[in-house]
Amino acid sequence: MADFYVTIGLEVHCQLLTKTKLFCRCGTDYIGKDPNTLVCPVCMGIPGSLPVLNQKALELAIKTALALRCEILPQVVFHRKNYFYPDLPKGYQISQYNFPIGTNGFVEFFAQGTKKRVRIKRVHVEEDAGKLVHEGLGLPPHSSGVDFNRCGIPLVEVVTEPDLHSPEEAREYLVMLRSVVRYIGASDGNMEEGSLRCDANVSVSQSSLELGTKVEVKNMNSFRSVFRALQYEIERQKKVILEGGAVVQETRHWDEREGVTVSARGKEEAEDYRYFPDPDLLPVAITPETIAGIEKTLPELPLERRERFMVEYELTEGEAGILTQEREIADFFEACLMEFRKPRLVCNWMLTEVLKNLNELNIGITQSRVTPESLGELIKMVDRKEISGTIAKSILEEMFTSGGKVKEIMARKGISFITSEKELERIAREAIEKNPQSVADYLSGKEKALHFLIGQVMKTTRGQADPETVKSLLLKELRSGE
Ligand SMILES: [Zn+2]
Numbered sequence: 099m100a101d102f103y104v105t106i107g108l109e110v111h112c113q114l115l116t117k118t119k120l121f122c123r124c125g126t127d128y129i130g131k132d133p134n135t136l137v138c139p140v141c142m143g144i145p146g147s148l149p150v151l152n153q154k155a156l157e158l159a160i161k162t163a164l165a166l167r168c169e170i171l172p173q174v175v176f177h178r179k180n181y182f183y184p185d186l187p188k189g190y191q192i193s194q195y196n197f198p199i200g201t202n203g204f205v206e207f208f209a210q211g212t213k214k215r216v217r218i219k220r221v222h223v224e225e226d227a228g229k230l231v232h233e234g235l236g237l238p239p240h241s242s243g244v245d246f247n248r249c250g251i252p253l254v255e256v257v258t259e260p261d262l263h264s265p266e267e268a269r270e271y272l273v274m275l276r277s278v279v280r281y282i283g284a285s286d287g288n289m290e291e292g293s294l295r296c297d298a299n300v301s302v303s304q305s306s307l308e309l310g311t312k313v314e315v316k317n318m319n320s321f322r323s324v325f326r327a328l329q330y331e332i333e334r335q336k337k338v339i340l341e342g343g344a345v346v347q348e349t350r351h352w353d354e355r356e357g358v359t360v361s362a363r364g365k366e367e368a369e370d371y372r373y374f375p376d377p378d379l380l381p382v383a384i385t386p387e388t389i390a391g392i393e394k395t396l397p398e399l400p401l402e403r404r405e406r407f408m409v410e411y412e413l414t415e416g417e418a419g420i421l422t423q424e425r426e427i428a429d430f431f432e433a434c435l436m437e438f439r440k441p442r443l444v445c446n447w448m449l450t451e452v453l454k455n456l457n458e459l460n461i462g463i464t465q466s467r468v469t470p471e472s473l474g475e476l477i478k479m480v481d482r483k484e485i486s487g488t489i490a491k492s493i494l495e496e497m498f499t500s501g502g503k504v505k506e507i508m509a510r511k512g513i514s515f516i517t518s519e520k521e522l523e524r525i526a527r528e529a530i531e532k533n534p535q536s537v538a539d540y541l542s543g544k545e546k547a548l549h550f551l552i553g554q555v556m557k558t559t560r561g562q563a564d565p566e567t568v569k570s571l572l573l574k575e576l577r578s579g580e
Contacts, residue, residue, distance in 0.1 A: 121149030133245035141250030143188025163200025198222035207274035411441035437474025467501035
């Protein structure tokens with residue numbers, strides 16, 4: 099079996115989090131809006147209308163480039179990228195050509211336990227195109243409509259060097275990129291809603307010394323589809339080579355339903371965009387002061403935070419990874435530590451109970467009713483053995499669904515503190531005295547009898563004791579009687 103070398107480069111478009119479009123005042127909140135309700139002469143390219151650059155979009159793009167460790171170019175120049183397509187009313191897209199916002203950056207991330215670095219070739223700003231609609235909206239059968247609401251929405255495009263070597267690495271890179279743009283508030287990175295779109299360049303060769311023929315794969319709209327499309331495309335190219343054929347340089351589309359890539363030959367081949375500077379938009383200078391000002395607003399980034407969590411709280415790379423992927427989760431975790439400083443315990447609760455409840459309710463941590471203070475208080479009580487873990491879990495569930503502080507919920511549900519170990523000892527002794535048969539059974543080797551006794555104690559305490567503590571108390575009593 100021949101060895102194959104896989105090389106992947108990704109181009110990712112992220113929708114920038116601005117209220118208005120890149121060159122006009124139309125709103126960007128197009129999800130669920132009626133077609134062509136968020137349009138004006140500027141984003142429709144009506145002759146005589148003039149674009150005005152959205153400063154917020156520029157700032158967010160610079161911030162993205164800085165977070166990706168890019169060098170920022172001193173001047174931003176917008177070009178017209180000319181092509182004809184029905185969803186492009188102007189006949190050109192305003193983009194950047196030879197002077198992007200940033201170049202020569204990098205992103206680091208963990209893939210299968212090892213830290214990888216992917217070089218970032220360029221970061222630039224461009225406007226989005228519209229969308230063809232093929233069904234619904236009262237369209238006659240076999241016809242298509244165009245929705246221009248998305249025209250002019252600001253995007254930042256992040257292009258990597260071909261530094262990725264497997265579908266797994268590509269996925270981890272995307273997860274990290276999404277995490278970074280979300281941390282810095284540049285994009286919501288919502289792939290399913292189209293805020294993050296990805297194209298890939300894939301090649302396979304039989305020697306690490308030369309690159310294979312590059313194939314571009316488009317139309318992937320989830321992390322899963324990127325992964326599947328890359329897997330499929332790599333296998334397809336290997337097969338072509340093994341059968342003695344030659345991989346054709348082309349653009350292919352990912353067909354999600356069939357799980358295959360399909361050649362898009364003809365339509366997108368031999369593109370000649372005839373780029374030229376947009377005469378309506380003057381070059382914009384980016385001063386060192388502007389860069390320094392934006393740099394100051396950069397938060398601690400996900401990878402730095404992950405590595406700090408590993409050192410400061412002694413968490414594993416995997417645990418720290420889950421806790422830091424979303425800035426809000428990491429913030430919540432650290433706020434919880436202010437209340438109760440045992441990172442190991444808080445981490446366990448976050449990764450199991452908290453995430454489970456969030457998943458069940460299908461909400462983010464900021465939408466939840468639980469505060470870090472109350473979670474901290476709850477875990478502290480479990481740690482002091484004032485309530486059992488089981489009871490604490492039910493209190494937490496209640497906090498998620500109806501809110502409230504720990505003690506309020508305890509009062510509402512009639513849960514009392516486990517007063518002391520002495521009290522538990524007394525209850526355990528009582529259970530032993532009341533059930534001589536079970537004691538005899540246990541002493542004659544029947545393990546099951548012990549579970550019955552534990553159950554009796556749990557019943558008396560109405561489940562408010564820690565089963566492990568009860569077990570050890572019972573064993574102590576039973577052995578002392580031997
Ligand atoms: Zn507009």
